[in-house]
Amino acid sequence: MSSLTEIKTPQDFSSHTDSLPPTTLLVISFQTPWAAPCAQQTLILRTLASSYPLQTPPVISFLSIDAEALPDISESFDVTAVPYLVLQRDGKVLETVSGSDAAKVREAVEKHAGKGGNTGKLGLPPALETTPRKEEEATDGRNGEAQTNGASASNLSKYAPGANDPATAPEMSSSAGQTEELNKRLAELVKAAPVMLFMKGTPSTPQCGFSRTLVGLLREKGVRYGFFNILADEDVRQGLKVWADWPTFPQLWMGGELVGGLDIVKEELESDPDFFSEYSVGQGKGGMAAPEAQVQPTAA
Known part of the structure; x- marks a missing residue:
């Protein structure tokens, strides 16, 4: 075979x-x-x-x-x-x-x-779903009442702890606080420059073909932009995927709003050649944003 x-x-x-x-x-x-x-x-x-x-x-x-x-x-x-x-x-x-x-x-x-x-x-596998699943009801094995996505939909006044339940509530994890802090940082990063590129590597040394091609498009259109090397900061690399609900890099942001990856940027330019006109400084004069917008990753 x-x-x-x-x-x-x-x-x-x-x-x-x-x-x-x-x-x-x-x-x-x-x-x-x-x-x-x-x-x-x-x-x-x-x-x-x-x-x-x-x-x-x-x-x-x-x-x-x-x-x-x-x-x-x-x-x-x-x-x-x-x-x-x-x-x-x-x-x-x-x-x-x-x-x-x-x-x-x-x-x-x-x-x-x-x-x-x-x-x-x-057994060919089924296609992966790309849309959120509808809420599914499960049954609480102890009292037979409906649950939705793991959360009890029953009247909690009827609930009584079982013999196997822990005597006290589990200790609260600090991960929620860490996530909130990271999300706050991401919200600031995407607005660090009017046009922000989250890429693998830097504009002078891209570490993937998609990033290199997108850098070339920005330069061709004379767009000033800030950049962030996601390979140097794993928290930003993984966190931005979830926070932006966009799983791949590079990611281009304009005015604090996500545009998308290379394919989306190409589609935008095909439908509107002046898509970047607001951020352009002249054809062939592309460059980086002001130094303060060239965001550096935090030390590992």
Whole structure:
């Protein structure tokens, strides 16, 4: 059976693709190891790959690429968000799929490669939900009354402690106070400059292809901006994902409001070329914001 091959270097990618005949369907998955939808995508592709027999020459080849570790390859396929699937044959892109919807991924692969074996037995995972779940009712095992999302919806006056209940309330954790302090800091950071870029690395040395591309767009439009290297501050890196409800980086903020990542910024510029006009200092004259807006991470 076929398998999902991990590509670790540009040389690995070149040698692998050069070894394939032009008739082979290349299924390339761009992902990052820290994102849950990417883990879902990997599981989907491993399942699909195992349903296709290993042949010589190969009819289909499944590849996995860390989009941030290999930014040149990502940019060559115009990858702006992950997970992202590219189906290619003889050097020509046939189709792309954004997201980890198992049905869409399977449909795209089978459209160009034909059906494999019985993936139903292997269990393709369902698509991840991207919208909040509706409140679900559970039943309190002790008194049979309804609970919603873990909170009792019963009349508490009827409640009596059971024999196994703790004698006293659990000690309050200090994490709530820490979270409040971090959120206050994040609220200040996103307003540290009229345009704030939270990125991996710095504008002079970006540490991922998405950050480098977004920096290039800002410079091209002559936008003055502040930046924050999220790799140097884990609290901000993890906290901003939750506080902003946006799980990936880079993140661009304007006037204290989240614009989004590279893909959103590109969409905004396509629909409105003057999107950054309010913050531009002239075409080709882009630079950083005033030094006080170039926020530095706190010491670890």
